[in-house]
Every structure is written in structure tokens, then in C-alpha cells.
Amino acid sequence: MRKAVQTLPRITLRQLAVFVSIYQTGSTSRASEELHLSQSAVSSALTELEARLQMPLFERVGRRLNQHPNAYPIYIQAQAILGQALSLEYYHKHQAGQIHIGASTTIGNYVLPPLLAKLYDIQPKANVDLYIANTQEVVTEVEQLNIDIALVEGMPRPADSKVIEQRAWRTDTLMVFAKRDSRWLNGLAEYDAIDDCYRLSITQLAKLPLLVRETGSGTRQIIDEQLLQYMPDADVVMAIQQSEAIKHMVSADIGLGCLSQHAIHAELANGNLVQVKVAGIDLARTWWLIWHKSRHQSPIWQTFIDIITEV
Structure with missing residues (x-):
């Protein structure tokens, strides 16, 4: 037997x-x-x-x-x-127009709203769940399959590429800025009337108080890599989670700030804030489109991709 x-x-x-x-x-x-x-x-x-x-x-x-x-x-x-099981479970919800979108703070606050308006124009019954946080927090949510697709300002860590697809999306430029009549620039910076900006050397900037975003944000990643590495003795007086708070503190002349051009566009236009150009420093960066490799790519997912990748 x-x-x-x-x-x-x-x-x-x-x-x-x-x-x-x-x-x-x-x-x-x-x-x-x-x-x-x-x-x-x-x-x-x-x-x-x-x-x-x-x-x-x-x-x-x-x-x-x-x-x-x-x-x-x-x-x-x-x-x-x-992830595949979750995609199967929620397949019909996706078909009906449900999408979970993530965005890092600057993109979520200043760039994403008109893109969502286009999505609602195409699909008025779209069910959008939006998560806005700093880049690393958004990447973590994508890793854990809580978000279908995300737009972030910082490049994901090398280890993330094992589960995350990433695609260069747009370019952006950070700007150092100050209050229009800032006491910190008085007698130190040269004013350029043609470009309506002040000009400083990296050595001069290092002596001034600087307000920056917190570690983990895409904005801070670029500041660390492309600005602060040349200013090891810089006077970084505060790391702040919200761009709006940085703008208000700069407006109160607590120090200078460094944020995306999108975050300070209105204040530059009305003259409350002024750009400070730093000689020899390039603060251009790439924004990234990311999603989990196992995430189901529903029709509304593809519609959103088409919207945000329009030339």
C-alpha cells in the first residue's frame, strides 16, 4: 500500500x-x-x-x-x-471612476488643482481620494499600495525602484527670496532693477538666516544637494513643514526662504516678496511621476496620465 x-x-x-x-x-x-x-x-x-x-x-x-x-x-x-489581490477586489470601483492620487506639498497645493479640474471635466463622476504630504511620506504610501499614482518633487531612493516605477514629469526651479525691503539685504545685496531681484554671492548668503522645508521633502532634498553643500556653515534657523508658513515668516523678515517658483509666484507678482539670485547656484530640479509596479492601471488611471503628460 x-x-x-x-x-x-x-x-x-x-x-x-x-x-x-x-x-x-x-x-x-x-x-x-x-x-x-x-x-x-x-x-x-x-x-x-x-x-x-x-x-x-x-x-x-x-x-x-x-x-x-x-x-x-x-x-x-x-x-x-x-497588490494584485487588492486590484482585483477594487476593480469595479476603479471602473466606476475611483482613483487615489498622491502629491508632495508644493505640487499638491499649487500645481495639481487645475489638473484635477481637467479630470473632472472629462469624468464628472470621478471619485478622487487625494493625499498630500512631503515626498518621502508619499513614496511610502505608494510602496504600501495605498496610492494609485503620485506626483513628487524629490527622486525616490534607489531601493524604492524595486517596487516603484518612476518617470520624469516636469522641471521646476527653486528660488531664494526675501521680504521686499528686508533688513537682511540692506547694504549687503546688489539690487538689479532690470530683473527686479537682489544678487548675492554664496558666501554672503551663508551669513544670513535661512528658512527651509523639513528633511524628507523634495524641496529640502534639492536645497541640501544643490545649495547647502556649498554652505557648510550656513545659518539655517528653522526647518518648517509648510511652504505657507515659510512665506509668512519671510514676510515678517525673520530670514530668507527657498521654495519652488510656483509657491511664491503670487507674492513675487504683487511685490511683497523679491527673488534673491545666488551667483553660481542652479536650483533647477525634476518632478517625478511614480506608481507601484503591481498597481492596477484602470481607465481613469490612464485618463489622469494623459492629462498630466499633455504637452
């Missing part, structure tokens, strides 16, 4: 979801909170997945879980599978 071969149960989506949550949060307790499961159910699901794969995914050190080298390739595959 042939001996029956014992087989292990199939891998389930729940096991993969538990594993991904543990991988991202670093613990079974935080995963249980995120997934609204008991901690014992989370631990059991992880144990079952490791048994089915016949490999460890985490190393238990006391109460801590340290990622095993096996974990990362499984994490990438698990994300793709869960």
Missing part, C-alpha cells in the same frame, strides 16, 4: 498580509494593531507561513524580531501578490 504524502496547507493572503505588516512595523504587537487581529493570531499566521515556505523569515531574539536575509525577497513578492 502506498503511503500518503502529507502536504502543508496553501499560503493564504492573510498570512502574506501579516508578514508584510510585521516586516513594515517591526513587531507582532504593532502588526496586530494595524490589522485588528489578536497577537496570537498574528504569531500563528507568521509561523504557518514560515512552515509552508520551509524557511525562517525573522530571527527571534527575546521579544524582538530581527529580519532574516530571506525576508526581503519574500516581502517584495508578497507586496506584489497583495
Whole structure:
């Protein structure tokens, strides 16, 4: 008589979801909170997945879980599978016009609104869920398949390219700026009446108080890479999460600011703020269109792509 071969149960989506949550949060307790499961159910699901794969995914050190080298390739595959399952689950909602759009702060506040207006013109019943945050926060949401498509100001990290597609979208220029009659420029900067701007050297700028965006924002990434690296002793007096707050503080003459040309366009036009050109410094940058490689590309997704890539 042939001996029956014992087989292990199939891998389930729940096991993969538990594993991904543990991988991202670093613990079974935080995963249980995120997934609204008991901690014992989370631990059991992880144990079952490791048994089915016949490999460890985490190393238990006391109460801590340290990622095993096996974990990362499984994490990438698990994300793709869960993304495909999510796409299938919400397929009809996408067909009906649902889309989750992400945007970093400058794009979301100053550039995206007219693009959304075009989308509503084409699809009046479009159901748009909008998430605006700094670049790194938006990239994280794309990684976790919470956003269909995003427009960001900073280039995603090299590691993100394993799960994220990225395409150069537009170019933008950051501007250093000040209050029109700023005390910081008085007697220091040369005023150019033709271009309506002040001119400073990098050495002069380094002596002035500078208000910048927070670490993690696309604007700050460019400031770090293309401005502050030449000013190791610069007087950066404040890192601020909101561009509007920076503009108000510069208007109060607390210091100089550095933001996208789109963020200060109105204030430059009405003369409340003035551009400060820094000799030898180029603050041009690329904006990026990003999405998860496993994300379902619905008809409304393609419509939005067509709108934002129009020449």
C-alpha cells in the first residue's frame, strides 16, 4: 500500500498580509494593531507561513524580531501578490471612476488643482481620494499600495525602484527670496532693477538666516544637494513643514526662504516678496511621476496620465 504524502496547507493572503505588516512595523504587537487581529493570531499566521515556505523569515531574539536575509525577497513578492489581490477586489470601483492620487506639498497645493479640474471635466463622476504630504511620506504610501499614482518633487531612493516605477514629469526651479525691503539685504545685496531681484554671492548668503522645508521633502532634498553643500556653515534657523508658513515668516523678515517658483509666484507678482539670485547656484530640479509596479492601471488611471503628460 502506498503511503500518503502529507502536504502543508496553501499560503493564504492573510498570512502574506501579516508578514508584510510585521516586516513594515517591526513587531507582532504593532502588526496586530494595524490589522485588528489578536497577537496570537498574528504569531500563528507568521509561523504557518514560515512552515509552508520551509524557511525562517525573522530571527527571534527575546521579544524582538530581527529580519532574516530571506525576508526581503519574500516581502517584495508578497507586496506584489497583495497588490494584485487588492486590484482585483477594487476593480469595479476603479471602473466606476475611483482613483487615489498622491502629491508632495508644493505640487499638491499649487500645481495639481487645475489638473484635477481637467479630470473632472472629462469624468464628472470621478471619485478622487487625494493625499498630500512631503515626498518621502508619499513614496511610502505608494510602496504600501495605498496610492494609485503620485506626483513628487524629490527622486525616490534607489531601493524604492524595486517596487516603484518612476518617470520624469516636469522641471521646476527653486528660488531664494526675501521680504521686499528686508533688513537682511540692506547694504549687503546688489539690487538689479532690470530683473527686479537682489544678487548675492554664496558666501554672503551663508551669513544670513535661512528658512527651509523639513528633511524628507523634495524641496529640502534639492536645497541640501544643490545649495547647502556649498554652505557648510550656513545659518539655517528653522526647518518648517509648510511652504505657507515659510512665506509668512519671510514676510515678517525673520530670514530668507527657498521654495519652488510656483509657491511664491503670487507674492513675487504683487511685490511683497523679491527673488534673491545666488551667483553660481542652479536650483533647477525634476518632478517625478511614480506608481507601484503591481498597481492596477484602470481607465481613469490612464485618463489622469494623459492629462498630466499633455504637452
